Amino acid sequence: MMSDLHFYYMDASAPSRGAWTVIELLGLKYTEHIINLIKEEHKTESYAKINPRQKVPALVDGDLHLSESRALATYLVSKYGTQCGKQQLYSIDVKQRALVDKHLYISVDVMDIVQSYVNVAGVVLFGGQMHPENLGEVEKVFAMVESFLAGVTFVAADHLTLADIFYYVPIQLLTLTEFDGWQNYPNIMEWRKKVEAIPCYDKTLGSPVANLRVVYQKALEENPKKKQYPVESTTSMSDLHFYYMDKSSTSRGVWTVLELLELKYTEHYIDLIKGEHKTESYAKINPRQLVPALIDGELHLSESRVIATYLVSKYGTQCGQQQLYPTDVEKRALVDKHLYIGLDVSDAIGAFVNIHDVMLAGGQTNSEKLTDVEKSLILIESNLTESPYVALKHLTLADIFYYIAIQLLTLTNYDDWNKYPNIVEWKKKVEAIPCYKKTLGSPVDDFRIVYQKSLEENQRTSKEEKN
Known part of the structure; x- marks a missing residue:
């Protein structure tokens, strides 16, 4: 069958x-x-x-x-x-699918944060313990999911979707521990009961985690105890509006897609340095208070890759750019795969470039993270061995979102590009797109000046403090 x-x-x-x-x-x-x-x-x-x-x-x-x-x-x-x-x-309706996609991408963060607290691999395989210092972050994401469920039965629609499954999986990890704060999240408690009513629950979710809990709890008891630190709980196209900051790499990714589709949109510049993303008015646009965000009629979207896939799904055909995110199921799946891998690439490069600390906290690039960057570059280099682009034989969203991560290296003095000839050639192809200078080239060139100046000032301050 x-x-x-x-x-x-x-x-x-x-x-x-x-x-x-x-x-x-x-x-x-x-x-x-x-x-x-x-x-x-x-x-x-x-x-x-x-x-x-x-x-x-x-x-x-x-x-x-x-x-x-x-x-x-x-x-x-x-x-x-x-x-x-x-x-x-996973509805075929474009707007419904975009809402599910939004939550699928948010669930990646939920998984990372819950794992950082539960530390399953560290406990079971490496003699470690939980990380109670991360409980506050767990409670923040739980509060977020709790708000998603306010007045509704499921997170993305009026019925079970993939979004519910991929939120449930990380939230279920808390049952490995002695976490006892469920009463703070009544919406989540009711929603869990509904997910746990699916016919395959015991086979794929219930029994495996029950078995893992036995192993996990035994390992916690046997592993050397780490010093515990007290943690306080923290309880016409369409009328498109684009909220972004050009110093944000994810904003640049969506901006590039908007320009490739040649859509008309109203732009709203959100200055993160001035804290404009933390205002009450912006929280109504994007409750996560991050950039970018998009409004298309009554639809509010965040998460850069979700916005991009939504825009091409809705407007790609009439704009002659559907190939950026093909309708063919297998081709789309390959693009999706690389969009998700791109999250890891972005994290690895971001940890090395260290923009936040360099710009705001007197920091430097994290040279100890360079090995992880090179692992990511090797992965992409191998993907480009037999194809001029990463997912298919032509430019797709996967290329754009790999590029915005890799481009961050140009802020630094990284100079080992000769190790990656496929990436060098691929970069030239991406840089040939018509909107490159507007959405990618000039913003990063300008940002490099500011970043390098901060690096120099931070180095000078550090030397003076040592003297």
């Missing part, structure tokens, strides 16, 4: 459980391949052919190899949802 699906996973892996749940909800037949991370089966040469990033989960569907759990999920519902009677998990 359906397709010759092969699913590579480990049930102790939260992302694996998310993708596994979707496969089961769709009722698909598949061959399962359990990849034991503890035995390092993900590091074998044979598995590297399945997923070069050597992570779980991964999916093979015929000739298509996919990684990144959310990309797997959106692909599966896009391809098989209608015939399985489950298309509502």
Whole structure:
């Protein structure tokens, strides 16, 4: 039935459980391949052919190899949802899909923050402990999800969607611990009951986490105790409006897409340095108080990649730019995969360039993070070995969002580009797009002057303090 699906996973892996749940909800037949991370089966040469990033989960569907759990999920519902009677998990309606996408990207942050507190791998594999100092951040994201559920049953629609599944997976990790603050989040408590009523819950979510809790709690007891620090709980197209700051790389990504589509829009410059994103009026535009944000009629969107995929999905065909995010399910899945990988690339490069500390806190670039940057560059270099662009044979959103991350290196004095000839050639192609100077070139050139000046002043101040 359906397709010759092969699913590579480990049930102790939260992302694996998310993708596994979707496969089961769709009722698909598949061959399962359990990849034991503890035995390092993900590091074998044979598995590297399945997923070069050597992570779980991964999916093979015929000739298509996919990684990144959310990309797997959106692909599966896009391809098989209608015939399985489950298309509502990821609606074909552009606006509804954009809302789900928004929450899928936000759920990446939720996962990172919850993991930073629970520290599953550190506890189970490396003799570590939880990180109670991160509980405040967990409670902040819980408060955010609680607000998403105010007056509604599910986070993105009036029924279960992929967004609920991928919020549930990280939130469920708190049940590994002795966290007892659930009463502070009544909306989440009611919503959890609804997610836990899905038919495959026990198989893909309930039992695996119950088993993991036994292992996790035993490891907590046996591992050396770290010093505990007290933590206080913190309880006509359309009338488009674009909120951004050109010094924000994610803003530049969306701005580039708007210009490539040649859409008419009203721009609203949000000066982060002056704190304009923290105003009450902007919180009504984007409750997360980040840039960029977009208003299209009654729709309010945040998360740069979500805005970009929404714009091309809605306006791409009539603008002659649908190829940026193809309607073909398999091609779109490949672009999605790289959009999610691009988050890691952006984080790695951002940690090295260290813009916030350089500009606002007297800091320097973090040279100790350069190794992670080079790992990311090697990954992208390999993707460009047989193709001029990263996801397909032409420019897509994946290229734009890899580029905005890599471009940050030009703020610094990084000069090892000769190691990456494929990236060098690829950069030239991206820099040939018609709006390059407006949305990418000039803003970063101007920003480099300010960044380098800050670096010099910070170095001089540091020397004076030492003397």
